[in-house]
Amino acid sequence: MSDGDRLARFLRTKLQDVGRQYEEARSEFYRGMYEPPEDLPTDNRGRVKLVCRRHAEKRAVNIDGGGRPACYDADHPDCESCVEDIEADRIETW
Numbered sequence: 001m002s003d004g005d006r007l008a009r010f011l012r013t014k015l016q017d018v019g020r021q022y023e024e025a026r027s028e029f030y031r032g033m034y035e036p037p038e039d040l041p042t043d044n045r046g047r048v049k050l051v052c053r054r055h056a057e058k059r060a061v062n063i064d065g066g067g068r069p070a071c072y073d074a075d076h077p078d079c080e081s082c083v084e085d086i087e088a089d090r091i092e093t094w
Contacts, residue, residue, distance in 0.1 A: 069083075
């Protein structure tokens with residue numbers, strides 16, 4: 001194996017390691033950023049399992065720093081009441 005091949009393999013391995021470390025750090029950052037309320041059930045990815053009023057379906061969604069689900073629409077009254085119920089701990093979950 002030539003020196004050029006070894007160098008290429010070394011660089012490829014190091015870049016893969018850096019990519020994995022970046023993805024782990026990114027995941028940890030977003031997991032901390034979207035920390036769901038502790039009393040709400042979550043799936044294995046940390047998303048809150050709630051029943052969407054607007055679409056009348058079960059959903060697993062991230063909660064943003066303002067306590068709003070990722071599917072939140074400020075112009076829709078069902079979404080507004082959903083946020084109010086999350087804050088009051090009376091949101092329907094599954």
